Every structure is written in structure tokens, then in C-alpha cells.
Amino acid sequence: MLHPEFPLKTARLRLRPQTMEDLEWQYDLRHLPEVFRYLPFGGESRDDLVEVMEKRVKMTHWTEEGGSVMLIAEEIYSGARVGEVCLFSDKQVQETGEIGYILHPDYQGKGYAAEAAREMLRLGFDDANLHRIVAKCNAENKASLHVMLKLGMRQEGIARSASFDNDEWCDLLTCAMLESEWKAQQAKQATT
Ligand SMILES: CC(C)(COP(=O)(O)OP(=O)(O)OC[C@H]1O[C@@H](n2cnc3c(N)ncnc32)[C@H](O)[C@@H]1OP(=O)(O)O)[C@@H](O)C(=O)NCCC(=O)NCCS
Numbered sequence: 001m002l003h004p005e006f007p008l009k010t011a012r013l014r015l016r017p018q019t020m021e022d023l024e025w026q027y028d029l030r031h032l033p034e035v036f037r038y039l040p041f042g043g044e045s046r047d048d049l050v051e052v053m054e055k056r057v058k059m060t061h062w063t064e065e066g067g068s069v070m071l072i073a074e075e076i077y078s079g080a081r082v083g084e085v086c087l088f089s090d091k092q093v094q095e096t097g098e099i100g101y102i103l104h105p106d107y108q109g110k111g112y113a114a115e116a117a118r119e120m121l122r123l124g125f126d127d128a129n130l131h132r133i134v135a136k137c138n139a140e141n142k143a144s145l146h147v148m149l150k151l152g153m154r155q156e157g158i159a160r161s162a163s164f165d166n167d168e169w170c171d172l173l174t175c176a177m178l179e180s181e182w183k184a185q186q187a188k189q190a191t192t
Contacts, residue, residue, distance in 0.1 A: 002062035002128040004069065010115045015071040015085065018056045022072055023049060025081050034105055038138035040165050062089055062128060069123065073116045075107070082107035085116040087124050087133075095131035097124045101147065108143075114150045121151060125182040132178050138163060139171035148175035152185050 008015040018026075027049055029035060036042030044052060059070035066089030073083045083103035090096040099120040101113045117135070124130040135151075137144035139158050149155070153175035162172040 001064055002067070002069065002123065004061070004123060004127065006060070006071075008071070008119055008123070009076070010119050012076055013082070013112060013116055013119075014074045014076050015116060015119060016074065017060045018053065018070060018072050018084070020050075020053055020057060022081070023053050026053065029102070029104055032105065035102060036166065038141040038144070038165055038170070039102075040163055059086070059088075066091060069120075071116075073103075073112065075112075080107075082112050083116065085113075085120055087120040087128075089128075089130075090134075093132075095129070097128065097130045097133045099124070099133060099135050101144075113147045117147060118151055121177065121182060125179050130179065132176055134174055134176045136163075136172055136174050138165050139173040141173075145173060145175070151177070152181065153177045154181075 006016050023046075027046060030042045030044060030049065056070050059068040061067060061069065068086060068088035070086040070088075071084060072081055073085055074081050081104070083101065085099070085101045087097055087099050090098060099117050101117050103113050121133055124133045135144075135148045135153060137148070145155070154177070156174045156176050159172045159174070161169040163170050
């Protein structure tokens with residue numbers, strides 16, 4: 001079960017649920033080729049995106065069966081939307097979740113992806129009591145891998161030809177963190 005109180009806050013970001021007012025911003029983001037170069041979705045029509053958004057506005061909590069939390073990240077000082085971040089439960093494996101993140105190119109390179117994703121790890125481990133959280137990316141997506149490693153996740157392996165990104169089969173890389181590793185990281189940070 002997970003019922004976060006929104007907005008969540010990090011040092012520089014406010015994380016809040018998506019609304020239908022984010023539709024145009026999402027439409028623009030999802031038509032930037034550099035954003036969806038390594039992803040299996042993007043480029044939707046406005047009608048299709050309305051359907052996507054209608055589901056996303058409800059992704060704010062988990063029930064006992066699990067669920068998804070899909071949030072917009074805004075810069076606190078400017079109020080600008082910088083990207084989106086998510087945490088969802090694995091339906092097959094109990095106490096396991098997955099995080100994801102997308103940053104608008106105007107706001108990349110500032111450490112925002114790692115900052116927002118770290119809050120998803122906190123939500124998963126501290127609030128949802130997960131045992132293990134994974135993040136997956138196209139094996140060519142060096143920026144995403146760097147974010148995962150920066151978070152302290154460990155690279156576990158590469159599934160060959162496992163994601164259909166941009167009309168071609170691509171290798172899919174997985175990194176993971178265990179609750180014990182998260183707690184050790186938090187304890188270490190508290191003493192430095
Ligand atoms: C992946 C993504 C979120 C990273 O965003 P970002 O704003 O660059 O992330 P951060 O600034 O938090 O950290 C990125 C780190 O990767 C490094 N990096 C960026 N591009 C890199 C590259 N091509 N190769 C290696 N490292 C790279 C940066 O230097 C930074 O590391 P540092 O803080 O140690 O200097 C962004 O590139 C993005 O949105 N891409 C498109 C969507 C996407 O692929 N999402 C991930 C899906 S799995």
C-alpha cells in the first residue's frame with residue numbers, strides 16, 4: 001500500500017501527480033526524437049495521448065495489489081515542468097518495484113533525473129517497504145545507465161533483443177538496488 005502526500009519535495013524539485021493540463025506539455029515532449037531515441041513509446045497522436053493521460057492522472061497510489069505512481073517534476077524556483085518520474089510495482093514478484101524517468105532536454109545535465117529518481121527510491125523503500133527496486137534501459141542509453149549508477153544501483157545484466165525501441169529490437173540493461181543497500185547508503189550519508 002502506498003498513499004503519498006503530494007507534492008513530494010526534493011532540494012530543487014516538486015513532484016506532483018499528472019493532470020489533463022499536462023497534455024500539451026506531454027505531447028511536445030513525446031514528439032522530441034532525442035527524448036524517445038531509446039524508448040519503446042512516444043510519438044502518439046493527441047487522441048491516443050488523451051487515453052494515456054486519463055490513465056496517468058489516476059497513477060497516484062498503490063493498493064494492496066500494487067500500482068503505479070507517475071509524477072511530473074517541476075523546478076521549485078521557476079515552477080517549470082522539467083520531466084516525469086515513476087515508481088511502479090512488479091505484478092509478478094512481491095515487494096519489488098521499478099523506477100523510470102524522462103527529462104526534457106532543456107533541463108538535462110543538471111542532476112534533476114537522479115534527484116527525482118532518488119525520491120522514487122525513498123518512496124519505494126521507506127514508504128512502500130519494498131525489498132528490491134530495478135531500473136531498466138536500452139543498453140545504448142549511457143545517460144540513463146549513468147543515472148542508475150549515480151543512485152547507487154548495481155548493474156545486473158543485459159537481456160538481448162528484449163525491447164522494441166524506435167522500430168528495432170534492442171538490448172535491455174537492468175540495474176537494481178536492495179533495501180539493505182538503500183539503508184546502508186542512507187546510514188553512510190547520515191554520518192558524512
Ligand atoms: C536519461 C536522462 C533522464 C538523464 O537526464 P540528465 O538530466 O542528464 O540526468 P542527470 O543530470 O541526473 O545525470 C546524468 C549523468 O549522466 C551523465 N551522462 C549524460 N549523458 C551521458 C552519456 N552519453 N554517456 C555517459 N554519461 C552521460 C551526466 O554527466 C550525469 O553524470 P554526472 O552527474 O556524474 O555528471 C535523460 O537523458 C533523458 O531524459 N533521456 C531521454 C529519456 C530516457 O532515455 N529516459 C530513461 C529511460 S530508461
